[in-house]
Amino acid sequence: MAIKFTLLGGLIYLAMTCYLAAAVLLAARRKGLGQGVYFLGFVVMIAAFVVRWSEVEHAPLQNMFEVFLCLGMLIYPISWFCRRFLRVGGEAADAGFIGVLVLAPAGFVFSASPEKLPPALQSPLFVPHVAAYMLSYIILAKAAVQAIAVLVGRRQSDVELVSYEQGAYRIAKLGFPLLTIGLVLGAWWAKLAWGDFWSWDPKELWSLVSWLVFLGYFHVRHMFGTKYPRLNAALVTAGLAAILMTLFVVNLARIFAGLHSYA
Amino acid sequence: MTRFQRMELWAVVALSGLLLVLSMAGSFLGVPRAAALFNSWPLVVFWFLLAFLLIAGLWSFKQLRQRPGSLMMHLAALLVLGGAMWGSIRGHEVANNLLGEKKVPSGYVQISEGEANNLITSNAGDVLGHLPFSLALKKFEIEYYPPSFKPTLEIVDRHERQMVLPTEVGRKFAVTDPQVEVEITRSYATLMVGEDREVFDAGGAPRNPALKLRLNWPSGQTEFRYIIARFPEFGQKDDGLRFSFLWPEPRPKQFTSSVIVNGNNGHAVSGTISVNHPMHYNGYHFYQSDCGEDPETGTPYTVLSVTSDSGLPAVLAGFILLMGGAVWHCWARPAWAFFTRRRGDGD
Numbered sequence: 001m002a003i004k005f006t007l008l009g010g011l012i013y014l015a016m017t018c019y020l021a022a023a024v025l026l027a028a029r030r031k032g033l034g035q036g037v038y039f040l041g042f043v044v045m046i047a048a049f050v051v052r053w054s055e056v057e058h059a060p061l062q063n064m065f066e067v068f069l070c071l072g073m074l075i076y077p078i079s080w081f082c083r084r085f086l087r088v089g090g091e092a093a094d095a096g097f098i099g100v101l102v103l104a105p106a107g108f109v110f111s112a113s114p115e116k117l118p119p120a121l122q123s124p125l126f127v128p129h130v131a132a133y134m135l136s137y138i139i140l141a142k143a144a145v146q147a148i149a150v151l152v153g154r155r156q157s158d159v160e161l162v163s164y165e166q167g168a169y170r171i172a173k174l175g176f177p178l179l180t181i182g183l184v185l186g187a188w189w190a191k192l193a194w195g196d197f198w199s200w201d202p203k204e205l206w207s208l209v210s211w212l213v214f215l216g217y218f219h220v221r222h223m224f225g226t227k228y229p230r231l232n233a234a235l236v237t238a239g240l241a242a243i244l245m246t247l248f249v250v251n252l253a254r255i256f257a258g259l260h261s262y263a
Numbered sequence: 264m265t266r267f268q269r270m271e272l273w274a275v276v277a278l279s280g281l282l283l284v285l286s287m288a289g290s291f292l293g294v295p296r297a298a299a300l301f302n303s304w305p306l307v308v309f310w311f312l313l314a315f316l317l318i319a320g321l322w323s324f325k326q327l328r329q330r331p332g333s334l335m336m337h338l339a340a341l342l343v344l345g346g347a348m349w350g351s352i353r354g355h356e357v358a359n360n361l362l363g364e365k366k367v368p369s370g371y372v373q374i375s376e377g378e379a380n381n382l383i384t385s386n387a388g389d390v391l392g393h394l395p396f397s398l399a400l401k402k403f404e405i406e407y408y409p410p411s412f413k414p415t416l417e418i419v420d421r422h423e424r425q426m427v428l429p430t431e432v433g434r435k436f437a438v439t440d441p442q443v444e445v446e447i448t449r450s451y452a453t454l455m456v457g458e459d460r461e462v463f464d465a466g467g468a469p470r471n472p473a474l475k476l477r478l479n480w481p482s483g484q485t486e487f488r489y490i491i492a493r494f495p496e497f498g499q500k501d502d503g504l505r506f507s508f509l510w511p512e513p514r515p516k517q518f519t520s521s522v523i524v525n526g527n528n529g530h531a532v533s534g535t536i537s538v539n540h541p542m543h544y545n546g547y548h549f550y551q552s553d554c555g556e557d558p559e560t561g562t563p564y565t566v567l568s569v570t571s572d573s574g575l576p577a578v579l580a581g582f583i584l585l586m587g588g589a590v591w592h593c594w595a596r597p598a599w600a601f602f603t604r605r606r607g608d609g610d
Binding site: 085116118119120122123170173174176177180181184187188189192193194195196197198199200201202205206208209212213215216219220222223250 | 264269272275276279280282283286287289290291294297298300301347369408411514515516517518537538539540541548550552568569570578579582585586589590593594597601
């Protein structure tokens with residue numbers, strides 16, 4: 001664990017502070033101010049993303065540091081979209097829990113040394129494949145937070161918002177097509193770069209596991225509707241666990257040697 | 264929902280669950296063993312069962328056929344499964360036996376610059392078959408990124424003070440503790456040691472960059488040291504000084520093979536193959552896979568991975584349908600409902 005004494009590091013820590021402050025303010029029902037500070041954190045993250053892009057001279061989605069930087073930027077627009085169009089709240093948890101947690105690895109764990117793109121990553125599919133995955137991951141993390149609220153027995157008190165179970169379902173429906181697009185574009189790219197759509201590599205297998213868990217969730221929900229809310233919520237939470245496995249453990253644990261060692 | 268439909272759904276959930284468990288288990292096996300597992304005969308049965316259930320689902324669930332998004336996703340799964348099975352090793356075995364083809368599912372072709380080859384081998388070098396045409400390698404090129412920094416000599420003294428210095432031959436630097444004058448007397452692109460233990464520069468592209476330093480001690484003693492970029496421990500002594508030759512390792516940007524395909528009909532076709540830009544010819548795709556130099560002649564060679572294109576159109580069509588279906592089902596219908604102020608799907 002190391003503190004980054006750079007402009008980029010400073011922006012990450014500032015955004016984390018904004019997200020934490022926003023979470024506290026939103027939890028204390030200071031809605032206007034909380035939303036403002038949350039938005040300020042988002043603006044800071046855009047600045048951090050632009051700084052990183054200019055440093056590395058390509059879309060900063062190559063390594064773990066850049067991936068978490070991107071995730072930290074995406075959380076605010078997802079929160080806004082979910083409230084505006086899906087009637088799902090939870091901004092305090094989004095900012096204070098998801099936002100801070102995804103920025104912590106970028107701020108304290110992963111190296112920010114810039115890297116050139118290896119030949120395999122120089123593809124027009126690089127940005128859409130990774131961007132689709134990052135968007136789906138942050139969306140499905142928010143779905144899982146709603147699902148955890150169901151599992152711990154919380155009830156939605158805001159009449160303008162849908163129930164937590166319904167919220168998890170709506171957000172999962174928002175994230176699943178992106179998860180599908182990420183998976184398919186990855187296979188397509190693998191075909192162009194390596195000659196095989198699928199190599200049974202640990203990263204590929206765990207991304208398939210994530211997709212299958214959500215596929216199972218949609219089938220179970222189609223079969224039973226909201227009859228078993230905890231089962232639905234458990235499946236969404238398991239989906240997030242599979243995503244964390246794909247994103248973190250497969251990349252970092254040495255037992256999973258594969259083709260995605262740079263990812 | 265009828266009892267049959269419910270059973271069918273349970274069967275799909277069970278098979279998906281089994282695939283999930285196998286995928287988790289496969290991730291611990293490593294790529295070769297996982298590939299062998301998923302291509303084994305019991306798994307072939309599994310894939311057929313999954314395809315059968317998808318067809319049965321499309322037949323028995325009217326809803327599935329009426330909703331474009333659901334229909335697209337289930338058809339997509341069938342197409343991907345069918346295409347992948349047709350293009351698999353087993354699929355090729357069946358096609359070769361039934362249709363009398365001699366298509367090799369995948370392998371490697373190694374070609375030296377200026378030569379031609381049509382031999383497909385495995386990763387281990389076993390012969391798998393022959394291409395019905397030959398590939399000649401006109402030229403193999405590696406494009407590099409510009410170096411991110413200039414080569415430098417780093418000297419760390421007894422007090423861990425660091426000096427970073429340019430590597431110009433003839434430059435002298437004074438170190439205070441221990442007191443010594445350091446002079447760069449020679450720079451090597453490829454340092455080599457001959458049979459008589461003489462050190463020489465093999466020249467060419469830098470393969471073993473090194474510096475020769477002369478250390479002039481206050482006692483009048485003169486000493487030479489070789490500092491090798493890729494072997495940082497070489498040339499170090501226990502005298503309070505540490506030298507490092509920081510060499511910007513060239514980072515490849517692209518590997519490109521310029522080839523000529525000599526078809527059986529006498530026609531020759533030129534093409535280039537680079538990473539992410541394969542070449543297609545007569546039922547096969549060629550991908551840039553590896554490269555090297557003949558250790559004796561120094562002639563560069565390229566290794567192209569070869570993959571049969573059987574089943575490819577079905578898989579690609581499945582991919583497009585899968586993405587389109589997911590977007591249609593999960594986004595387009597609820598968005599339509601939202602904007603027309605109707606109730607969303609499944610709410």
